[in-house]
Amino acid sequence: MTSVLHPQTTAPNGTYTFASRPRPVQHRSNREPVAENDGQIIYGNIMYDRRVVRGNTHAQQILPVTAQPDPVEVQKELEARRRALARKRAKEQFRPRTPSAVEGRMHVDVQTELYLEELSERVGNTDIECQTDAFMDKPATPLFIPMKSGKDVATQIEDGELFDFDLEVRPVLEVLVGKTVEQSLLEVMEEEELARLRAQQQAFQELRNAELVEVQRLEEQERRHRQEKGRRIAQQRQALEKEKETVEKIAARVFSQHYLADLLPSVYTTLRDHGYFYDPVERDIETGFLPWLMAEVTDTLEKRYSARTVLDMLIYDVVNKRQEMFQQV
Structure with missing residues (x-):
């Protein structure tokens, strides 16, 4: 909503006055300017007016009515507007559209909803404008001076009346000297007491050190006695174990001797019967001489048998030949 704003006027006494005269409102578009008699045109919008302060008003910069807009801000607004138009054109260009109608036909808007709705004319809109007062600068805050309270009174003091x-x-000096002497005596007594305490502490420390040395000596002596006792106990335990082991060995030896007294003869007899104990000469004859002798005898017998066989064949041949000769004669 746009309206025409007039500069504020100030009376000679510094109070604010409104200088606009009542006039009828003309129907015009939102962006149409209004020409004044003096030819000066001032645009105003309550939503974009710089004089309308939004948010915290602390340390706000007060702009006059005739202040010129910042060129940088204007340039930014123009750039933003151009970018918005470019995006809108791009969306319009890439948005899918209905293909054009074929020759002899045309597109008609129809309702495709399930329930038809009656279309009517749009309701007319009317623009109404209003005039806002010019922004008043905040006056300077006056210095705070608290209100005076009480009454002012006066009195007269002659020489020698107060001091x-x-x-x-004299009493002040007596008090100061007395306190100083008393404090000095207290400090001396405190130093003497501290000296006695240090001497007593030194004596106690020496006595304590002597007792600690004696305790350490007794602990060391007790430790040596304990080690010696443990060593003696270990030696005695080892001696008892060795003695026990010796007794067990002697008992085992006696038992084994009594047990093996009758066992050895029977074992030897059994082993001898099974051939585990033998005469070396006899075993040598049995394993070495007799097999050789048998082999030689067998070889000799085979040769003798072969000779007899050959002799028998010769005799047989001679007898056959003689018989044939006798038969021929």
Whole structure:
């Protein structure tokens, strides 16, 4: 909504006055300017007016009515507007559209909903404008001065009425000197007491060190006695174990001797019967000489048998030949 704003006027006494005269409102578009008699045209919009402060008003920069817009801001607005138009054109270009109608036909808008709705004319809109007052600068805050309270009174004091130095300084000096002497005595007594405490502490420390040395000596002696006792106990335990082991060995030896007294003869007899104990000469004859002798005898017998066979064949041949000769004769 656009309206025409007039500069604010100030009376000679510094108060604010409104200088606009009542006039009828003309029907015009939102962006149509209104010409004044003096030819000066001032655009105003309550939503975009710089004089309308939004948010915190602390440390706000007050702009006059006739202030010129910032060129940088104007350039930014123009750039943003151009980018918005470019995006809108791109969307319109890439948006899918209905293909054009064939020759002899035309597109008609129809309702495709399930329930038909009656189309009517749009309701007319009317623009109404209003005039806003010019923005008043905040006056300077006056200095705060608290209100005076109470009453102012006065009195007269003559010489010697309040303080006589020669008379009043004596008790003060007595107190100061007495306190100083008392503090000195207390410090001396404290130092002597600290010295006695240090001497007593030194004596106690020496006695404690001597007792600690004696305790350490006794602990070391007890430790040596304990080690010696443990070593003696270990030696005695080892001696008892060796003695027990010796007794067990002697008992086992005696038992084995009694047990093996009758066992050895029977074992030897059994082993001898099974051939585990033998005469070396006899075993040598049996394993070495007799097999050789048998082999030689067998070889000799085979040769003798072969000779007899050959002799028998010769005799047989001679007898056959003689018989044939006798038969021929």
